[in-house]
Amino acid sequence: MYKIMTAGPTQVRENVRMARSLPCTNPDLDMEFFDFYKETCSMLSKALNTRNRALILGGEGILGLEAACASLTEPGDKVLVLDNGVFGKGFADFVKIYSGQPVMYTVDYRNPIDVDELAAYLEKNHDFKYATMIHCDTPSGVINDVAAISRLLDQYGIMSVADSVAGLFGQPLDLANSKIDILCGGSQKALSAPPGLTMLWVSQRAFDAMVNRKTPIASFYANILLFKDYYEKKEFPYTMPISDITGLRQALENYLEDKDVYKRHSSIAAAVRKALAAGGVKLYLESGYSNTVTALEVPEGITDMQLLRGMEKDYNIMISGCFDVLAGKVVRIGHMGENAYPDEVADTLRALQGTLEKLNVPVKCDMAEVFRKAL
Ligand SMILES: *Cc1c(COP(=O)(O)O)cnc(C)c1O
Numbered sequence: 163m164y165k166i167m168t169a170g171p172t173q174v175r176e177n178v179r180m181a182r183s184l185p186c187t188n189p190d191l192d193m194e195f196f197d198f199y200k201e202t203c204s205m206l207s208k209a210l211n212t213r214n215r216a217l218i219l220g221g222e223g224i225l226g227l228e229a230a231c232a233s234l235t236e237p238g239d240k241v242l243v244l245d246n247g248v249f250g251k252g253f254a255d256f257v258k259i260y261s262g263q264p265v266m267y268t269v270d271y272r273n274p275i276d277v278d279e280l281a282a283y284l285e286k287n288h289d290f291k292y293a294t295m296i297h298c299d300t301p302s303g304v305i306n307d308v309a310a311i312s313r314l315l316d317q318y319g320i321m322s323v324a325d326s327v328a329g330l331f332g333q334p335l336d337l338a339n340s341k342i343d344i345l346c347g348g349s350q351k352a353l354s355a356p357p358g359l360t361m362l363w364v365s366q367r368a369f370d371a372m373v374n375r376k377t378p379i380a381s382f383y384a385n386i387l388l389f390k391d392y393y394e395k396k397e398f399p400y401t402m403p404i405s406d407i408t409g410l411r412q413a414l415e416n417y418l419e420d421k422d423v424y425k426r427h428s429s430i431a432a433a434v435r436k437a438l439a440a441g442g443v444k445l446y447l448e449s450g451y452s453n454t455v456t457a458l459e460v461p462e463g464i465t466d467m468q469l470l471r472g473m474e475k476d477y478n479i480m481i482s483g484c485f486d487v488l489a490g491k492v493v494r495i496g497h498m499g500e501n502a503y504p505d506e507v508a509d510t511l512r513a514l515q516g517t518l519e520k521l522n523v524p525v526k527c528d529m530a531e532v533f534r535k536a537l
Contacts, residue, residue: 164480165506166480167507167510168481169300169328169455170496171357172352182406189402190398200393203215203218209414211337214364215364215369217363217386221358221359222350222360224360225360225383225384227256227346228381229381229383230256230323231253231259231262234344235256235257235291236375237262238261239263240263241253241262242267242292242315243266243294244280244293247300249299249300253325254266273448274449277307277311284320292320293315293323295311295322297329297333298452300455301457301488303494308322309342321344321367322342322344323342324342327346327347328348328352328452329352330347331417332499333454341365342365343367343371344362344368345363346361346362347361349409352498352499353410353499354499355406362386372390427498430453430497430503430504432536434497437533440529441527443458443461443525444459456494456495456497457492457494458494464521470493472521479510481495482495511530
């Protein structure tokens with residue numbers, strides 16, 4: 163087994179794995195399960211300090227992105243797609259699949275979206291039903307101020323869909339002070355449960371928009387409205403993956419007990435950047451670094467595969483490559499959730515350094531040591 167220091171899925175703590183093996187009831191028929199599900203959702207809302215209703219859907223994080231677009235998009239709707247990264251761009255596909263018209267707002271991939279520039283754009287262009295945006299665009303690790311962006315969009319009555327699959331629970335998000343109508347999260351990133359669940363936080367305005375549609379939602383599995391009255395009706399649209407949910411609940415309790423979770427993520431991320439810089443390894447981003455993932459450029463003269471496979475073979479540590487426009491150009495260390503501990507990250511930096519040196523890429527310091535000193 164590799165130590166997975168990837169940008170998700172992340173390592174899973176033993177008590178989460180144990181919780182997944184508890185005895186199962188019938189989640190469609192057992193009223194206790196409805197209460198357990200509802201209580202877990204309330205904890206998710208409370209964890210993010212929001213009144214928006216949390217829901218847990220059976221399906222990997224991508225399901226939440228698709229469900230948001232499926233549930234809000236009616237044929238011909240114009241949707242503003244904020245694009246400064248691979249996931250940002252990708253939302254356009256979901257909008258198109260559900261017959262919406264995506265309008266791209268594409269800016270530099272090495273920096274966060276500039277809220278003032280977006281404000282100037284919106285002054286002239288604001289005929290959109292909703293906008294999509296990414297909190298942490300994982301391929302680069304860039305952080306966008308989605309709370310501020312959603313407040314800006316709200317001035318024009320534009321709803322906001324935000325993907326924070328790779329941000330939530332590792333990167334602070336002031337949801338109470340935002341106008342995000344559908345926030346998307348996944349089980350396998352900073353919450354450190356295994357992949358398989360989507361979490362959504364849905365505003366009343368988003369539910370109203372779904373209820374008031376002129377056309378039916380063109381999906382069953384991705385239809386958020388089918389969850390609206392599950393508790394009153396004692397009916398889920400499909401059988402809930404109960405073991406995944408008991409695991410998620412334990413992971414959520416781990417998070418809630420962890421009083422310096424955000425401080426730990428931010429100091430580890432800052433120390434990783436400091437160590438890489440001291441070692442002469444170039445970061446992909448110019449600004450907007452996330453607390454959950456760091457993307458570094460593949461040094462000249464070697465390939466991403468040489469680096470990744472070398473770390474796996476000699477150190478048993480797996481980090482992420484990349485895809486789409488960043489394929490082959492960057493590799494990424496996921497330091498979120500259970501990965502965000504000094505020993506884990508120091509081991510990873512030692513493996514990175516050893517592999518680079520073996521590939522004849524000089525490193526200018528002991529990166530693991532610089533990392534530890536910087537914490
Ligand atoms: C991981 C992730 C998702 C979920 O999709 P995958 O199938 O795991 O790629 C969605 N959005 C972001 C920003 C992610 O990092």
